[in-house]
């Protein structure tokens with residue numbers, strides 16, 4: 001017998017906005033493993049936090065998946081817009097922040113939602129607000145870094161973009177290609193196939209192959225998992241390979257807890273059976289969560305700082321240098337103009353003097369002669 005328990009009645013719902021949350025042991029995300037990934041600096045732990053961006057058209061299950069990934073209810077107060085409101089709405093960025101504590105490890109988690117993306121009839125450049133948001137965070141960091149108080153910079157740079165691909169259709173849509181290409185040099189893109197429970201196993205396999213082919217064909221740079229060290233044990237290498245082969249992750253989300261055969265789990269109930277969100281035979285959800293939280297969170301942050309931010313910084317410095325050179329050129333031309341004006345003035349003055357002198361010569365010449373000597 002399957003019983004549906006609304007999430008509101010479950011302990012998972014004991015989440016307050018921007019408050020520290022203590023999770024039950026059976027609701028274990030894996031943040032406790034984070035210190036292993038974090039390098040210690042002068043014996044002090046760096047602040048643990050990660051910023052995720054979720055991008056994809058409405059209704060693909062973004063909010064549900066985010067809640068399932070972090071066992072929270074980040075979207076408690078949300079209001080789903082109706083069709084007219086969606087027509088009027090432009091792409092927006094909304095920030096949700098929550099602090100989670102797990103086994104004494106505190107993590108500040110931020111998710112940037114992008115409602116309105118892909119909803120318009122004409123979606124040309126609808127990724128601009130998302131791109132601008134990422135740039136603004138880089139700009140703020142660049143300003144802070146160039147300021148006086150460099151030791152207390154609040155890092156709001158986006159570390160990972162979960163890009164949701166529709167399970168319907170064949171591979172990527174033109175909007176997916178254009179958006180990912182606009183963002184791929186600014187953020188780590190992790191593509192996911194949404195609502196994988198609407199596909200059979202063979203369809204999931206075919207879709208993943210097609211998406212991987214298209215990603216390569218269109219030159220999209222998605223997040224590349226770091227190479228495994230050669231001295232790692234075989235089991236670790238095998239897990240790493242499974243992770244790499246699973247891209248794009250086929251995921252299922254659910255906001256409800258299902259109880260079946262004395263077991264409680266997040267899942268979806270259908271007339272023909274139950275889908276378990278955290279069952280690796282049903283979806284890549286666990287692989288994705290382990291990757292984001294337990295194994296690769298620090299690498300996502302490192303790539304953001306060392307590659308994407310460095311590119312932005314280099315571009316900024318190049319633009320600034322170009323501006324300074326241009327300003328110098330302008331000043332040089334201006335001063336050159338002033339110099340030549342001065343010279344012209346001098347020459348014309350001299351010419352006037354010459355003319356006056358010539359006139360005086362004519363004046364003193366004996367009568368009959370018209371040429372000055």
Ligand SMILES: Nc1nc2c(ncn2[C@@H]2O[C@H](COP(=O)(O)OP(=O)(O)O)[C@@H](O)[C@H]2O)c(=O)[nH]1
Pocket residue numbers: 056057058059060061062063064065194195196197198251252253254
């Ligand atoms: N079949 C299926 N439905 C899902 C899944 N995730 C979410 N949904 C449903 O899809 C609808 C839209 O979900 P929502 O999270 O609001 O989508 P968003 O607009 O992308 O944030 C809701 O009715 C969810 O219950 C999933 O993995 N599979």
Ligand SMILES: [Mg+2]
Pocket residue numbers: 062063064113
């Ligand atoms: Mg949503």
